[in-house]
Amino acid sequence: MDTEAQHTERDLSSGPGTGPEEGSRFSRIQDRSVPSMSWRRAAALGALCTVVLLLFSAYVIQPFLIPSGSMEPTLRVGDRVLVNKLAYRFGSVPERGDVVVFDGTGSFVQESPGTNAVAGLLRGAASSLGLAEPAATDFVKRVVGVGGDRVVCCDKQGRIEVNGHPVDEEYLYPGDVPSQVPFDIVVPMGTLWMMGDHRGSSRDSRDHLGQPGGGMVPVDMVIGRVDWLGWPLNRLGSLPGTDAFRGVRAPVGAHG
Numbered sequence: 101m102d103t104e105a106q107h108t109e110r111d112l113s114s115g116p117g118t119g120p121e122e123g124s125r126f127s128r129i130q131d132r133s134v135p136s137m138s139w140r141r142a143a144a145l146g147a148l149c150t151v152v153l154l155l156f157s158a159y160v161i162q163p164f165l166i167p168s169g170s171m172e173p174t175l176r177v178g179d180r181v182l183v184n185k186l187a188y189r190f191g192s193v194p195e196r197g198d199v200v201v202f203d204g205t206g207s208f209v210q211e212s213p214g215t216n217a218v219a220g221l222l223r224g225a226a227s228s229l230g231l232a233e234p235a236a237t238d239f240v241k242r243v244v245g246v247g248g249d250r251v252v253c254c255d256k257q258g259r260i261e262v263n264g265h266p267v268d269e270e271y272l273y274p275g276d277v278p279s280q281v282p283f284d285i286v287v288p289m290g291t292l293w294m295m296g297d298h299r300g301s302s303r304d305s306r307d308h309l310g311q312p313g314g315g316m317v318p319v320d321m322v323i324g325r326v327d328w329l330g331w332p333l334n335r336l337g338s339l340p341g342t343d344a345f346r347g348v349r350a351p352v353g354a355h356g
Contacts, residue, residue: 170302180331187325196345198243199326205237207313245293248351253279265348273298291316
């Protein structure tokens with residue numbers, strides 16, 4: 101009986117595909133079927149993903165970190181917004197009430213601040229991904245006047261008028277007045293009059309009236325329109341629109 105038991109154990113252990121040689125061969129085949137990713141391949145994949153994100157940010161949608169409270173309550177410090185760079189690429193132009201990001205060089209900032217080339221490149225890449233504050237020349241404001249508009253502050257009720265129509269700006273920071281600085285300007289064609297929603301804490305077109313350009317931002321300096329809030333999660337969604345300018349007439353002599 102002992103001999104028969106030994107034969108039985110030998111037969112079970114030496115069945116097809118279960119011997120020492122077959123088992124080691126199976127292990128080698130299995131190991132080859134799941135190759136490990138080398139650090140070089142992982143680094144190359146990471147670099148490729150970064151390049152794709154940068155290209156997408158450069159031409160389609162760019163995250164933008166809100167660095168100040170000048171647009172409160174619409175946008176808060178630390179918000180990440182998504183800027184639609186295609187909004188004005190195909191014949192569309194900024195409209196009154198749009199919240200836009202623009203390069204203020206020549207309008208809000210007379211000279212570009214000098215920076216180290218390498219540091220500037222790294223900072224630009226980080227800001228393009230929404231990981232760092234934007235460049236010192238980038239601003240986010242609301243379009244209040246477009247080319248040809250006459251914008252006046254203020255009427256007897258303290259409201260801004262655009263082309264003679266009083267504007268009820270429901271988006272203003274609670275307690276703010278439309279402007280403590282009186283002005284009466286006509287926006288040159290091809291430019292925009294920009295103001296922050298937190299008028300008491302916003303340096304905008306009003307602060308540059310006496311400077312070259314008069315605080316007017318050329319349309320071609322607009323980077324894109326703020327269409328969505330991407331962070332924090334409890335504010336995720338599209339940016340609320342406004343009907344404040346619905347009754348404003350087109351400026352006299354405007355075409356298109």
